[in-house]
Amino acid sequence: MEGLFETQRGAPLTIGGWPDVGAGEIRYGIEIPKGLSLLAKHDINAEVMGLNDVPPRDRPNVYIVRTAFQIMVGFGTALIGIAAWYWASRRWRRLDNRLLLLALVASGFMGFIALEAGWFVTEVGRQPWVIYGVMRTEDAVTPVPGTANVLYGFSLLYVVLAATLVWLLLRLRHRGPEQAHEHHSGSESNVSH
Numbered sequence: 098m099e100g101l102f103e104t105q106r107g108a109p110l111t112i113g114g115w116p117d118v119g120a121g122e123i124r125y126g127i128e129i130p131k132g133l134s135l136l137a138k139h140d141i142n143a144e145v146m147g148l149n150d151v152p153p154r155d156r157p158n159v160y161i162v163r164t165a166f167q168i169m170v171g172f173g174t175a176l177i178g179i180a181a182w183y184w185a186s187r188r189w190r191r192l193d194n195r196l197l198l199l200a201l202v203a204s205g206f207m208g209f210i211a212l213e214a215g216w217f218v219t220e221v222g223r224q225p226w227v228i229y230g231v232m233r234t235e236d237a238v239t240p241v242p243g244t245a246n247v248l249y250g251f252s253l254l255y256v257v258l259a260a261t262l263v264w265l266l267l268r269l270r271h272r273g274p275e276q277a278h279e280h281h282s283g284s285e286s287n288v289s290h
């Protein structure tokens with residue numbers, strides 16, 4: 098998840114940047130000295146095992162796992178920040194701030210992306226094992242034919258459902274919530290315009 102290549106004592110925590118697997122390092126990241134030893138072992142001088150000590154065939158895809166982890170933690174931290182910003186703004190009656198409102202809208206998407214990224218971290222990070230140390234994913238693939246068709250079928254179904262949702266939302270937007278309300282409760286609605 099952190100993309101540490103060399104086994105070392107007092108391992109740094111690297112924030113951001115891009116893993117260069119060939120060179121065995123993280124490029125352009127911000128290093129917090131001894132941060133990873135502290136996080137992983139609660140001791141700033143503890144030894145943390147690096148990827149170089151894992152046989153290449155037992156390593157997951159470092160690009161995907163580390164990047165997904167950075168996205169998840171980045172968005173998680175941002176969400177905490179936005180929540181604090183909201184409560185502070187509420188406390189000081191500054192809620193009519195366009196930037197804050199935009200951040201609140203974005204936080205819905207960020208939660209969703211963080212969730213997907215977290216799932217990538219665990220599912221890609223566990224590779225090549227399906228049961229760690231016991232069974233590899235390649236040995237667990239089902240020999241039953243036709244599973245690809247089930248995947249295509251479900252994918253198609255979800256595309257149709259997503260398109261229907263967008264279509265419904267667009268329809269609702271054109272009609273407006275008040276008209277939709279009147280449609281259900283008759284014209285006695287006392288909504289003021």
Ligand code: HEM
Nearest residue numbers: 169170172173174176208209211212213215216218219220
């Ligand atoms: C500071 C913020 C965060 C930290 C430090 C963090 C840390 C972690 C770690 C260490 C894992 C891997 C656990 C493991 O299998 O060993 C994980 C998985 C995951 N995280 Fe995060 N996370 C953060 C924010 C978030 C946010 C905001 C979301 C979603 C809104 C999220 C959703 C997930 C999901 C869905 C998984 C996979 C769980 C599973 O496979 O059972 N995380 N997270």
